[in-house]
Amino acid sequence: MKAPDDFYNRTNPVSSTPDNIEKGRLLFQLDAQPSCVMCHGSQGDGTGGFGANLSPPPRNFTCTETMKDIPGGQLFWIIRNGSPDTGMPPFQDLQDEHIWKLILFIRSLAQ
Numbered sequence: 001m002k003a004p005d006d007f008y009n010r011t012n013p014v015s016s017t018p019d020n021i022e023k024g025r026l027l028f029q030l031d032a033q034p035s036c037v038m039c040h041g042s043q044g045d046g047t048g049g050f051g052a053n054l055s056p057p058p059r060n061f062t063c064t065e066t067m068k069d070i071p072g073g074q075l076f077w078i079i080r081n082g083s084p085d086t087g088m089p090p091f092q093d094l095q096d097e098h099i100w101k102l103i104l105f106i107r108s109l110a111q
């Protein structure tokens, strides 16, 4: 699902420092529930055990080709609201800042 236009092109307000990326990694691998890892895999390559049975499959964040064209606002929208009719659940309880840090971590995987 595409984010609304005013949201789609939003850029990440949190700067991409090693510290913020590390906080994103901790959220991704430990703190956010249900854990991103069970579907996207601990390295974000889409190989989480639960994700293996999902169609469409969980996004592989290490695929630079796929990720480079997806704006931050779109990633934010899907993490907040989920992706309807897929396994991607909404994360309504995460603070905005935490979602942006998750995105910094996700972006750090595609290179």
Ligand code: HEC
Pocket: 001, 028, 032, 033, 034, 035, 036, 037, 038, 039, 040, 050, 051, 054, 056, 057, 058, 059, 070, 074, 075, 078, 079, 083, 086, 087, 088, 089, 091, 102, 106
């Ligand atoms: C229960 C499985 C599951 C969990 C848990 C999960 N995801 Fe996903 N995720 C998916 C699936 C499946 C898709 C593909 C959805 C699609 O193709 O529209 C996806 C897609 C995404 C996308 C791509 C959005 C886009 O528009 O390209 C992002 C970003 C994402 N997930 C982030 C996360 C983060 C961050 C977490 C943890 C806070 C998480 N996901 C937890 C299954 C999951």
